[in-house]
Amino acid sequence: MAQVSKNYYNFIKYSSLDRWASYYYQLNEIVKLQVENMLEIGIGEKVLGNYIKNNSDIIYRSLDLAADLRPDIVGSVVDIPVKDQSFDLVAAFEVLEHLPFNEFEKALLEINRITKNYAVISLPHFGPPIKFLLKLPFIKEIKIAGKIFWPVRHAFNGQHYWEIGKKSYSFRKIKSIIGRYFIIKKHFVPFENQYHHFFVLEKINK
Numbered sequence: 001m002a003q004v005s006k007n008y009y010n011f012i013k014y015s016s017l018d019r020w021a022s023y024y025y026q027l028n029e030i031v032k033l034q035v036e037n038m039l040e041i042g043i044g045e046k047v048l049g050n051y052i053k054n055n056s057d058i059i060y061r062s063l064d065l066a067a068d069l070r071p072d073i074v075g076s077v078v079d080i081p082v083k084d085q086s087f088d089l090v091a092a093f094e095v096l097e098h099l100p101f102n103e104f105e106k107a108l109l110e111i112n113r114i115t116k117n118y119a120v121i122s123l124p125h126f127g128p129p130i131k132f133l134l135k136l137p138f139i140k141e142i143k144i145a146g147k148i149f150w151p152v153r154h155a156f157n158g159q160h161y162w163e164i165g166k167k168s169y170s171f172r173k174i175k176s177i178i179g180r181y182f183i184i185k186k187h188f189v190p191f192e193n194q195y196h197h198f199f200v201l202e203k204i205n206k
Contacts, residue, residue, distance in 0.1 A: 021192035022122065023047050026093055029120050029200050031056065035088035039114065041077050042095035043069055061087070077107045082114050089118040094196065097124055097160045101169070104162075105177055112181040112203055119182060119201040123174065126150070126165035129194035143191045164197055171197075 026048050030038065037059035040049055046069075052060045063080060064071035075081045077095065090111045096104055111119050127147030134142040147165065154166040162169045178184060182201035189197050 018193040018195065021190055022093070022196045023051075025190050025193075025196075025198055026091065026120070026122070027051060029198065030058070030089065030091060033089060033118050033120075033200075035118065037061070037087055038089040038091060039063055039073075039082070039087045041080075041090065041092040041111075042098075043071050044094075048091070048093070078103050078110060080110050080114055084113050085116045086114050088116050089120065090115040091120045093120075093122045094124065096121065097162055099161060101162045105180070108178060108181045115203055117203055119203070120199070121201065122196045122198045124160060124163040124195055125171070125189060125197035126152075126154075126163045126195075131191065131194065133191075145189070145191045145194055147189075147194065 030048075030052070035058060038052070038061070040060065040062045041064070043049055043062045043064050046062075049060055049062055052058050061073065062071040063073040063075055063077070065074070065076055067074045073081060077092065078099065092107075092111065096107050099107055111121075125147070127150050130146050130148065132142075132144040149165075151165065151167045151170075154160070154162050154169065164171050164174050175184065175187070178199060178201065182199075182204060185200045185202050187197065187199045
């Protein structure tokens with residue numbers, strides 16, 4: 001698994017407006033599930049964890065491969081050192097693409113093993129976006145967004161081994177793999193960040 005250096009999480013280079021929009025959707029989906037405890041895999045800038053610990057009753061724990069980020073648990077998503085069904089919810093946002101694709105399914109199996117009920121994940125979804133926003137007085141805001149199909153071959157950039165929408169990694173293929181381990185309650189790409197594809201998942205065979 002490609003380990004991300006602590007220096008990577010630099011506000012100017014890393015914290016775009018799009019990324020902050022994704023933090024909103026991460027929090028929104030987790031809070032709506034009304035869980036008592038959760039594990040976040042890959043803590044990044046710690047925005048999600050800090051908010052949950054300071055503004056909710058959810059018991060939050062974190063796991064990361066990078067010890068210098070000071071997670072609660074140091075470990076890999078393909079071999080998580082906790083007991084079965086340890087958490088009500090497991091979150092992994094923009095993490096699983098850092099694994100070689102042949103380990104993607106193994107990571108899903110581990111997430112399935114340690115969650116009692118839910119998982120919320122996001123994955124990068126490649127494709128030039130098209131967005132339309134209409135906002136007028138006394139009229140409900142209209143938002144329309146989509147992607148141009150652009151199946152280029154993925155080249156490893158030191159971080160991502162693969163991305164949805166590139167050659168050999170179609171959305172249909174990724175959805176099918178996820179569906180082997182979870183019921184996909186919903187999935188969506190936020191209008192504000194067309195690069196992140198969210199999946200709200202419920203465990204199969206609880």
